[in-house]
Amino acid sequence: MYRLLWYNINIYPLFSEVLFLNLKQSRRKNGRIYLSIEKAYRDADGKPRAKTIKSLGYLDELEKIYDDPIAHFKEVARKMTEEENAKKKITLSINMEEKLPVDTDNRKNFGYAAILKIYHELGLDVFFKNKSRHENFEYNTNSIMMLLVISRLLSPGSKKKAFEEKERYFERFNFSLADVYRSLSHFSKIAKEFQRYLNAQIMEKYGRNTKTIYYDVTNFYFEIDEGDEFRKFGLSKENRRNPIVQMGLAMDADGIPLHYDLFPGNTVDKETFRPVIGEVRRNYDTGRIIVVADMGIITGDNIFYLQGKEKGKNFNG
Template sequence: MFVKVTSSGPRRYVQLVEAYRDENGRPKQRTVATLGRLDQLGTELESVIEGLLRVTGRALPEPGEPPAMTFESARALGDVWALTELWNELGFDRLRQTFRRTRHGIDVEALLRVMVINRLCDPDSKLGVLRWLETVSLPGIDANAIEHHQLLRAMDALIEHREAVDGVVSELLRPLLDQDLAVVFYDMTTIRAAGLSQQQDDVRQFGKAKEGIIARQFMLGVVQTADGIPLYHEVFDGNTAEVTTLKPTIEKVIQRFPIRRVIAVADRGLLSTDNLAELQSITLPSGQLLEFILAVPGRRYSDFIELLTPFQQQQCMDAHGEITGELEWEGLRLVVAHNPETAAEQGSQRDRTIAELERNAAEWSGKLDAQDAGQRGRGRKLSDGGARARFYHEVKEAHMARIIKVDLKSELFSYSIDEQALTHARLMDGKLLLVTNVTDLKPEQVIARYKSLADIERGFHILKSEIEIGPVYHRLPDRIRAHAAICFMALILYRVMRQRLHASQSGLSPERALEQLRRIQHHSVTMNTQSVTGISSISQLQMRILSALKVKKPTASKQLPLL
């Protein structure tokens, strides 16, 4: 029922009207009561209002008293709105069809979307996701209806239907790829894992982390394009050698994406004799051999001394700018880049380090000689064994063990400088060595392709910092894989955001953009008995960010009521 004012000639009447449907379903209205003429009601209308309020248990405010107002806590809207729009635009919402045909009674796509967006806005544990939902106004999501076990069930469904999910992700990525030439970058990193339990087929194994310590971890391999778009990821056991992962990973990428040519670019650590043989045996669906560009690790530079000595003497001695060249090595191209400024800096730093170590050695030798002569100094007495151990430790810490040889077998403290090793180190200063079977790229182009690999390192940095992929507290192997898949989807959204912000010359990183959009908030106010919702004003900077991301302005019409 509702109140309606009707007119009859010059007079206006206040009526109580009821809406209903007749026997044919057509909407109708009927007058329940006529309250009187509008111009004659006066104080009588106030009595009617007061009576209705008493019936409902409410009361009018006293004269002069401000209306009763209740403010709900403001909820962040702009960042989750933009990420939701990108999620749908890229095609991640097609996952709804994938899971609709399954036995799961939950909205798996919506739950995955919640967890992915959380990784970009305020990464937290699955319980933390529920707390985060209480602070945001996520379009289409009823925060109170989500429970912790549903998030875990969604992760299980993700792995159970991994092949179908990968198919959807591959389809949405294909429009972003260069179909004529895809330069594929591959690298691995270690992700710390918590827990002491041991599971069947556990991927958490003890291995050497990137920080140089032994820790429980799993390995994450990521493939991306030269434009920074992630293509594929894989979780490996924490003690897996990197060289064994490249071939199967590249083969999966080739099967998944119809690319005519692939140049695999990988970092140091993946170059070995066995790995080179395996790489040269990979054939693409087009019939072409896989092409690759691999960096030579520093520990193997000594294998190329004989090849590089003539190159150094002929081209590098008097060079003032960066030079490139190539040599032949085992039937492959050895591309060399030499930067004189870098070489001078590395050489000077090494000389300073050696000089500092020799000063320490001379100080300890002097103290030992003084002690042998019967002179007593301040502090504890120094022994030859103690000086030898301390000096050896400092040499190892400075990565100078190949040049400074500490005699560990002598009774007296002594060391020597390996002049040949020092000469070889100076020969390698400022150089980058790449092994490749690509024949139609100039040395400068090969170098440029490889240097783009630094972008995937930034991707790992994003995974570990902004997205906070680790440490991982899940213990089940499939939950760990699901967690990695969720973080991988978040990385795709992050990279698309970065591309669009860069293309618009906004000068903003995705983190900074989301921080600005987070200030767009959803508000709810109740005044007496009426609730009003709205969105905070949007600044020009926020509008420019939305425009750069190709996302329309948030509207209140698509928001659920605040809970």
């Protein structure tokens, strides 16, 4: 007779179900601002909803009590969120004597939950769901992007590889490989808007240092015989004799990507500078910046550009 061993494990739910409480500022008809704490959630149809959890009062009255009511109650909302989420846990019982067939592979990755926490903190799910709301897609673009992000961080590879490994995760990725490929055109269409949205979210949630901008250019090759209007023959960083596409990438002072753009493969590195840095200056609210780039990129024309209407410094490096 065998004695069965059972282990109880407390697991917090995946972050798609984590509660978020926010401070809401509402301007009333009398012109005064009213503060309240509300809960963000999704209804049965997956649509975003909000419910008031606690009414706080008018801002001008609260300013008589607190030095900075907004900062104070944002912290209150954050602590309430942590307390509520700490109460949510699931208990699993595992039979340590149970055996699986030799050819069974049911291993699951749970570490990606940390990635999903940031994914949802940044509101990426909200962005992609909103952008597909008026499209006639038969697949979930947010679910596809979630898989691609997780796979890129944990197991970098092709889109096909990411799809083939989707069963490693607890999430239900109900789409085909063809759906993944179809979604790429949609992601390309909204890429610039998404980059601006992501920057705003990072600034709000974590803050970022954009006083120094690092800029560089790389390229990607395609294993095809003939190029086209975008994939052209150019100077490959890997010395490949294949058509390539150029990518200009701007990063903040901490090396976190800020903005990128793609260019035909025959575009010279220095010619990518102004379009990318110009986009950063116009849409990322950076103010005066220091740009760090290679000598081949910081040419006389580009130095003149930096010192034109939008003043900036440059370090050749």
